[in-house]
Amino acid sequence: MQLTAEAMQLSSLLDRFAEPETLKMAKLGRELRARGIDVIDLSLGEPDFDTPQHIKDAAKKAIDDNWSHYPPVAGYPDLRAAVCTKFKRDNDLDYKPENIVISTGAKQSLANIIFALVDEGDEVIIPAPFWVTYSELVKMARGVPVILSTTMENKFKISAAELEDAITDRSKVFLFSSPCNPSGSVYSKDELEALANVFRKYPQVFIISDEIYEYINFVSRHESIASFEGIKERVIIVNGLSKGFAMTGWRLGYIAASPEVAKACEKLQGQFTSGANTIAQRAAITALTTDLRPKKW
Numbered sequence: 333m334q335l336t337a338e339a340m341q342l343s344s345l346l347d348r349f350a351e352p353e354t355l356k357m358a359k360l361g362r363e364l365r366a367r368g369i370d371v372i373d374l375s376l377g378e379p380d381f382d383t384p385q386h387i388k389d390a391a392k393k394a395i396d397d398n399w400s401h402y403p404p405v406a407g408y409p410d411l412r413a414a415v416c417t418k419f420k421r422d423n424d425l426d427y428k429p430e431n432i433v434i435s436t437g438a439k440q441s442l443a444n445i446i447f448a449l450v451d452e453g454d455e456v457i458i459p460a461p462f463w464v465t466y467s468e469l470v471k472m473a474r475g476v477p478v479i480l481s482t483t484m485e486n487k488f489k490i491s492a493a494e495l496e497d498a499i500t501d502r503s504k505v506f507l508f509s510s511p512c513n514p515s516g517s518v519y520s521k522d523e524l525e526a527l528a529n530v531f532r533k534y535p536q537v538f539i540i541s542d543e544i545y546e547y548i549n550f551v552s553r554h555e556s557i558a559s560f561e562g563i564k565e566r567v568i569i570v571n572g573l574s575k576g577f578a579m580t581g582w583r584l585g586y587i588a589a590s591p592e593v594a595k596a597c598e599k600l601q602g603q604f605t606s607g608a609n610t611i612a613q614r615a616a617i618t619a620l621t622t623d624l625r626p627k628k629w
């Protein structure tokens with residue numbers, strides 16, 4: 333006898349969030365292409381170049397050198413150190429390996445953080461438009477997404493006053509991306525400083541700064557909100573190799589956070605994935621220690 337979906341009594345967790353619209357669209361695109369239809373697929377953020385040769389060579393060497401065993405849950409120590417080198421080189425930010433957790437893509441990094449921070453009923457402020465996964469992860473964690481709308485006139489960015497108006501006693505996290513997917517907006521240093529001035533007044537609010545599009549920025553120099561005094565320990569930077577290094581399929585992301593938040597993410601990850609793919613981790617060391625920044629900034 334075939335059970336109906338209702339009779340199977342799957343977890344109610346599944347009703348709390350939606351499938352990623354982007355992945356649904358990508359699946360449809362693949363199906364249409366397989367039927368010979370010429371589709372322009374704008375669903376996934378796929379770079380228009382392939383993984384650079386020196387990174388691929390590092391991965392091949394890692395296979396030959398037998399980097400094939402379980403990695404430490406938070407990532408290889410020399411990769412965590414390479415991430416610190418990248419933060420110093422590109423963002424003038426000082427982090428130690430204990431601040432870094434390597435994950436299976438920035439998506440897992442975000443999931444780890446949200447589950448580490450959000451309790452039932454906690455509010456997570458998200459400026460719209462936003463990457464579709466943000467709100468769904470919050471709902472999975474039983475949090476409440478509070479969506480702040482933006483306008484074209486303000487280049488799809490929020491002001492300090494709008495942020496402050498949205499903060500309540502239940503606010504736990506502010507979650508945004510700059511450069512933003514999908515709007516492409518980039519917050520300037522002054523705009524971030526204005527937001528940082530608000531966060532200084534609300535010490536219970538964590539800031540998740542998704543910087544995965546750092547290197548795909550058509551507007552201005554990339555700035556991180558973690559560079560402002562007095563809030564850095566509450567900022568969690570999310571970044572990864574997918575976009576800047578055209579490594580979407582390698583699934584490698586990372587965070588920089590306080591040691592306490594990093595430990596919490598490591599604990600969750602220890603049960604979910606046991607850590608990120610070893611070959612991708614070894615290749616990421618080569619990627620991150622090679623300066624690929626556009627020279628014009």
Ligand SMILES: Cc1ncc(COP(=O)(O)O)c(C=O)c1O
Pocket residue numbers: 376377436437438439440463509512513542544571572573574580583584585
């Ligand atoms: C804003 C944003 N954050 C995070 C991710 C996830 O990236 P990853 O491939 O590292 O999981 C994406 C992917 O499209 C994205 O657009």
